[in-house]
Amino acid sequence: MASRSWLAGLAVVGMLLAGCNAAANSPGGDGDNTDGPSFVLVTPSPVGVNDFLRLAVKGAEDAAQQHGGSQKVYQSTDPASIQQNIAAAVRDEPDVIVAVGFNFADVIAQQAEQNPDQQFLFVDSCIEQSLPNVTCAVFREYEGVYLAGAEAGLLSESKKVGAIVALDTPQFRRYSVPFGEGARKVDQAATLSPLYIGGSNPFNDPGRAKQLTATLAGQGVDYVMGAASASGNLGVFEAAKEHGIFAFGVDANQCPASPGQVVDNVIKRTDVVITDGISAVLDGQRGETRSYGVQEEGISLTGLEPDVASSQCVIADHPDVLDQVRQLRDDIVAGTITIDDPAQS
Numbered sequence: 001m002a003s004r005s006w007l008a009g010l011a012v013v014g015m016l017l018a019g020c021n022a023a024a025n026s027p028g029g030d031g032d033n034t035d036g037p038s039f040v041l042v043t044p045s046p047v048g049v050n051d052f053l054r055l056a057v058k059g060a061e062d063a064a065q066q067h068g069g070s071q072k073v074y075q076s077t078d079p080a081s082i083q084q085n086i087a088a089a090v091r092d093e094p095d096v097i098v099a100v101g102f103n104f105a106d107v108i109a110q111q112a113e114q115n116p117d118q119q120f121l122f123v124d125s126c127i128e129q130s131l132p133n134v135t136c137a138v139f140r141e142y143e144g145v146y147l148a149g150a151e152a153g154l155l156s157e158s159k160k161v162g163a164i165v166a167l168d169t170p171q172f173r174r175y176s177v178p179f180g181e182g183a184r185k186v187d188q189a190a191t192l193s194p195l196y197i198g199g200s201n202p203f204n205d206p207g208r209a210k211q212l213t214a215t216l217a218g219q220g221v222d223y224v225m226g227a228a229s230a231s232g233n234l235g236v237f238e239a240a241k242e243h244g245i246f247a248f249g250v251d252a253n254q255c256p257a258s259p260g261q262v263v264d265n266v267i268k269r270t271d272v273v274i275t276d277g278i279s280a281v282l283d284g285q286r287g288e289t290r291s292y293g294v295q296e297e298g299i300s301l302t303g304l305e306p307d308v309a310s311s312q313c314v315i316a317d318h319p320d321v322l323d324q325v326r327q328l329r330d331d332i333v334a335g336t337i338t339i340d341d342p343a344q345s
Helices: 006-013 019-025 051-067 079-092 102-114 141-155 177-186 206-218 230-243 270-282 319-334
Strands: 038-043 070-075 096-100 119-123 134-139 160-165 191-196 223-227 246-251 262-268 289-292 299-301
Touching: 038 051, 038 079, 051 070, 051 096, 051 270, 070 079, 079 096, 079 102, 096 102, 096 270, 102 119, 102 134, 119 270, 134 270, 141 160, 141 177, 141 223, 141 246, 141 262, 141 299, 141 319, 160 177, 160 206, 177 191, 177 319, 191 206, 206 223, 206 230, 223 230, 230 246, 270 289
Parallel strands: 038 070, 038 096, 096 119, 119 134, 134 289, 160 191, 160 223, 223 246, 246 262
Antiparallel strands: 262 299
């Protein structure tokens, strides 16, 4: 989902940076070791305070340190600068170019075909055609959503949980179906009511998201998964506060955006995925799709992270619930709980 959060960020900061010039403002800058391998990270929007992208930068920095190499970051602002920055990265001829988000699919496919000796690591999405120089790193978000649903099921008084999701497609049902399954795992009486934003701008329609959240609140739903980028941040959280219900965020810690209303977040650990993916490419494991869930520590909850006490998340006040969710996470890792991928149903 955060791969789509750039759509909202453009409205605020889109004019602050321009195309390849963003590289001059790379977080962390170039690594000091020019003798080792080099990596270029291209983001779909300015990093700023976007925790999802900040983790991506950390992943590139960690990889450079681990392999004794260097890294730089090109921050994009719009589709045109995405193409410009990928082209600039190719000209740099690094060992690995890393791109985060579905926005890069077409340009990576094109550049990878034209530059077969250049290795790409495509994070949080993949290209349609399999190419030997494009390694994809995707997330099993539905595992984290299942755990968030379990939290909702343990906390809900009405036994009614809901989800406000951008689109009613198999890929996006990863954020609704497992939420209900997790709730029912801990309370068989729990029910799920999913609603989908749709329309021409599902990722940036907070008014529609707010309206749908109010509808769920009117039906007695007291815990809602919000997975619709800016629509979720601005619409779902605002409506949750107005109606006295609780929400869940995705991709990064969104609890500070609405303290006391956001229970927890499904976190995509882009730092873990990028560091591991780069190592795989350097080791010759190329042209494959690598999947990351709770077992690989690519998916987590804010509540399961060491700094949960300072997260401003509601779940921090419920250590008993977190104990039960940790056990469910361990069961997933052990294989005693298997969660079906709604995108493959």
